[in-house]
């Protein structure tokens with residue numbers, strides 16, 4: 001019995017029911033743990049391990065993971081699936097309507113502050129909104145939304161930020177033309193300069209120590225509960241951020257944060273690491289989209305038509321924004337959206353207990369060729385129409401816990417792509433083959449990509 005439509009019509013309530021949710025056998029649970037969870041965890045949930053991304057790509061583990069989920073879903077078509085785990089109550093949501101329900105009903109009763117996420121992020125931001133609950137979460141989320149201009153496609157500091165992106169990308173291109181190529185590592189260095197200037201201002205452009213500190217703490221975060229917190233390093237790191245906020249440079253996100261009104265328990269310094277951390281996947285999305293454009297002439301031509309005709313000063317580039325979204329659909333940087341129930345939740349099929357982990361595995365929905373046109377190809381157009389309306393394409397999550405930085409990310413990343421492709425041609429010198437006429441790979445190993453660069457023909 002299909003209980004939900006893709007638009008999400010299930011209405012979980014909190015009245016206990018007598019029926020149980022479907023529960024996976026021990027074998028199916030093992031299949032999901034080994035084939036889906038393990039590769040994602042080994043790749044590094046908080047900071048990627050390049051060797052593991054390379055291995056996952058070579059063994060095509062992400063494609064295999066989607067196939068495993070599909071087979072398991074076929075055996076338990078109805079309702080969220082409880083996994084058979086000895087130490088934890090854990091459910092997996094396999095129905096698109098149920099995904100919409102979970103995301104729409106976050107943070108209550110589906111809290112984003114799940115135990116493993118809390119343990120992982122506490123290594124560097126124990127009071128961040130994402131792992132907070134109750135009234136302080138509301139205060140912290142409101143502060144994030146205010147600083148990041150969540151509801152506006154063009155951040156009010158765009159006049160400062162877009163030229164920063166342009167300068168750093170042009171510097172990167174000059175160097176790439178000199179050396180003849182553009183490897184991921186060079187792009188990442190330039191992207192980190194953009195991030196430090198946007199977050200703290202021009203004075204932080206070359207402050208690699210700050211970046212190194214958070215990288216060290218994020219590496220620990222990959223181990224979640226399994227590694228003790230480096231409390232001294234964390235204290236020094238958060239102190240550095242506190243100092244930056246105390247002397248915030250005008251025109252930076254830090255300055256907006258410093259000036260914003262704050263409710264009780266806002267913990268402003270602990271909201272900032274999430275920005276530094278989350279700009280990483282934004283850089284990955286730019287480089288991946290660039291690599292796709294370099295190998296997809298039609299998409300490149302459409303992108304350039306948009307850039308050449310742009311009158312918005314690169315603030316509003318719908319096709320380029322859609323290209324970033326499409327790169328994130330194909331290769332989601334948050335493949336696992338995690339929730340934890342704050343109380344028992346009744347579904348039509350049964351009751352999900354309190355403190356139950358809830359997993360949404362985004363690639364299962366993002367790559368579903370039974371429901372999506374060109375599921376394995378690059379088709380930014382899908383983001384410009386309502387063709388996938390109601391289907392969970394959720395690289396930035398959705399609902400009240402949707403990424404509050406989404407619009408800022410799309411502004412900066414589309415401006416970066418525009419700076420890169422408007423005057424230069426790219427070709428893949430080293431890395432995976434991306435062919436517009438063939439399905440794109442399940443994993444994109446950006447670390448091994450080296451692009452050739454030349455002035456635009």
Ligand code: HEM
Pocket residue numbers: 112128129130131141144148274275276278279281282283285328333334337338394395396397400401402403404405406408409
């Ligand atoms: C491509 C880049 C990014 C992607 C794909 C992304 C995606 C996400 C996702 C999926 C979540 C929700 C996580 C969950 O439900 O557990 C989230 C939360 C969040 N993101 Fe992003 N993000 C990106 C970049 C950024 C940036 C650059 C910022 C800030 C400058 C940011 C700020 C936040 C914050 C503050 C939260 C927590 C929201 C809350 O507590 O309600 N993100 N992001």
